[in-house]
Amino acid sequence: MADTTMTTADGIPLKVSLRKALMRQKMRALMLVAPLFFFLFITFVMPILDMLFRSVDNSIVPDILPRTVLALEEWDPDVVDVPPEAAFEAMVKDIQEGYEAKTIGRVGRRLNFENPGMSSLFRKSGRRTKKINEAPYKEALIAxxxxxxxxxxxxxIKKLSPKYTASYFLQAVDMQETVDGEITWQPEEYQVYLNLFWRTLVMSGIITILTIILGYPVAYLLATLPLRTSNLLMILVLLPFWTSLLVRTTSWIALLQTQGILNDLFVLVGLVDDDDRLQMIHNQFGTIVAMTHILLPFMILPLYSVMKTIPPSYMRAARSMGANPALAFVRVYMPNTVSGVGAGSILVFILAIGYYITPALVGGRTGTFISNYIATYISGAAQNWGLAAALGIILLALVLVLYLLYDKIVGIDNMKLG
Structure with missing residues (x-):
């Protein structure tokens, strides 16, 4: 019986040849996607993983005080108030070694987050323990x-002996773990972060709503005007992108400050007295106004791109069926722009949540966002990478939850840019 297997011109079975060709296509596609994949992994995934690790990392104490951590394992603070002599000896040796390596200040700062005054205690002890060479170590340290x-x-010290801790996350939600192991609320004067998260979400939501209210008519006008005119007006929409963010923000300071242009105008027309000028900057109002202006183009562009694809015949058909212009707009035109509203809202809201420069300049005490505190803990004088990472992780989780909620209500498939 003759072999009926189909082959290529060089005698290779057709199935094998097709399989190899398909594999080559997949490899080419993979090679094309690989640079983008590695770029996203290095610039997006790795920082998130690093932030997640820093939010639970507590290696400073066990790395700098290894002998003390080991000596405190058998100590029960509920039975004996202070640890035995061996723990004091271990502490002296760890401090001496840390002082020589110039790392003792790090452990002092870490412990100071949990118990104010520990930083000064370790700095003071670091300078004086070099004179302690023999027992009794307990009396020498107490001296x-x-x-x-x-x-x-x-x-x-015993509480922070493990390499990993949940204390940063507890502090990020205004809670704490006592030295007895109990989870309690922070004292009222230290409960700031939950309020900051709520303020960030509320103000970002207000900014998003304002950009919809202001951007929708502008996008509609751009989409319905003749192309030559709409292109000219589009330049005005894009003009802020060609201006420094710092310049735009400081311009609002000049406009809204107590001795600024708007207050001078209100005094001139008699709306307010010269002694009762409006406080419109360095508060929530200033942040909302400035950020609404800055983020408005991010709402207009998605709306415009979607509105431009809606055929004018839809409105004419609704009018021909007896609907008045207002009813035709609400019942026919607006539902077709939901995808643009969704895209613009997600874009503006996420950008607003993570904004830093504008709230820092115009927000004052009541108009700053959680991102300002994260930046302070990363680069400010009160450097606390662990707390900054925990706040960042919680903020990321909130954004993901809101994103999933949006998907359930509106549907992420309905979001498009045109």
Whole structure:
């Protein structure tokens, strides 16, 4: 019986040849996508993973005080107020070694987040423990500072002995773990972060709504005007992108400040007295106004691109069926722009949540966002990478939850840019 297997001109079975050709196509596609994949992995995935690790990392204490951590494993603070002599000896040796390596300040700063005063205690002890060469170590340390004889000092060190901790996340939601292991709320004067998260979400929502209200008519006008005119007006919409963000923000300071242009105008026309000028800057109002102006193009462009694809015949058909212009606009035109509204809202809201420069310049005490505090803990004097990472992770989780909620209500498939 003759072999009926189909082959190519060089005698290779057709199935094998097709399989190899398909594999080559997949490899070419993979090679084309690989640069983008590695770029996203390095610039997006790795920073998130690093931030997640920093939010639970507590390696400073066990790395700098290894002997002390080991000596405190058997100590039960509920039975004995202070640890035995061996723990004091271990602490002296760890401080001496850390002082020589210039790392003792790091552990002091870390412990200071949990118990104010620990930073100064370790700095002071670092300078003086080099004179301690023999027992009794307990009396020698207490002679340097009485806090070494207090149970609270050692309880904090023991609490932070593990390499990983949840204390940053607890602090990020205004809670704390006591030295006894109980989870409680922070004192009222330290409860700031939940309020900051709420303020960030509310103000971002207000900014998003305002950009919809202001951007929708502009986008409609651009979409319905003749192309030559709409292109000319589009330049005005895009003009802010060609101006520095810092310039745009400081311009609002000049406009809204107490001695600014708007207040001078209100005084001139008699709306307010010269002694009762309006406070429109360095508060929530200033942040909302400035950010609405800055983010408005990000709402107009998606709306315009979607509106431009809606055939004018839809409105004419609705009018021919008896609908008045207002009813035709609400019942026919607006539903077709939902995808543009969704795209613009997601874009503006996410940008608003993470904005830093504008709230920092015009927000004052009441108009700053959680992102300003994250930046402060990363680069400011009160450097606390762990807390900054925990706040960032919670903010990312909130954005993902809101994104999923939007998908359930509107449907992410309905969001498009035109």
């Amino acid at each position: 340097i500072d009485d806090r070494w004889g207090e149970s609270q000092t050692w309880r904090v």
